[in-house]
Amino acid sequence: MKSQQHTSRYLLLHVWCGFLTVAMGIMVAVLTTVQISSPDKSNLPESKEENQHPPNGSFLAQLNSSKAPSPSYIQLTMGTLSWENDHDAPVCGSCSLVLRDNSVYIRSEGFYYFYVQVTFTRHTGGEEKRKVTLFKNGIQHKTQQRRLSEAVYHGEKECTVFMSRMVKLQQGNSLSLEITSKNNSFRYGGENTYWGAYQLPPY
Missing domain, CATH: 2.60.120.40 (Jelly Rolls)
Known part of the structure; x- marks a missing residue:
């Protein structure tokens, strides 16, 4: 009787470990897919607006330039x-x-x-x-x-x-x-x- 209880518990433990292993595998696959699909922002080209900014990034430099009408x-x-x-x-x-x-x-x-x-x-x-x-x-x-x-x-x-x-x-x-x-x-x-x-x- 005791041997049957030990066998049942041992089998249940194996099944539980199997479920955990499958779940871990699914999580790893999902994380890998997300990283691959997300673009690398460092390789993206700058927008036209950013390229039009003055070198120091200040709009005041343009407003105070000699080209501004008095x-x-x-x-x-x-x-x-x-x-x-x-x-x-x-x-x-x-x-x-x-x-x-x-x-x-x-x-x-x-x-x-x-x-x-x-x-x-x-x-x-x-x-x-x-x-x-x-x-x-x-x-x-x-x-x-x-x-x-x-x-x-x-x-x-x-x-x-x-x-x-x-x-x-x-x-x-x-x-x-x-x-x-x-x-x-x-x-x-x-x-x-x-x-x-x-x-x-x-x-």
Whole structure:
């Protein structure tokens, strides 16, 4: 009786070892297949984007290169009698915006962003309204003057008016800013009253 139990256990142990051996063989075969099918990344060619990077891998090297176009801008403040270039903003020597005859002239076609700030002083003379108007000047025998943007202030207290506008302009166009106020009741100085523009980059 005891010999039969030993024989059964011995046979069961052999069967169990056989199963383990088969399982190990299957695992080895699967792992080998996965390693063979996975590509070696070290032998893959680099993408075109990677080949276009500068040697040091920095995009700033391209942006700061001499080939990058310089920004075109202008900023003006009110002088004694007319607008003048803001001394805090360096004059752009080769810009497409230039001050002439109290107007800003366009040298290059494109989209431009204009901004205006005017600070009105406290006024007690019964003035009903004060205005700030941005005009696109007309071209003689071709186009009429057109109002692009206007801000109207009703009140006697000190107030700062701000407005902005994006507009597409052609070479030869010009713009002017007009402040309508009795006795010039607005603050002078670059920190109070100014206007300017910059050309938006093409896309």
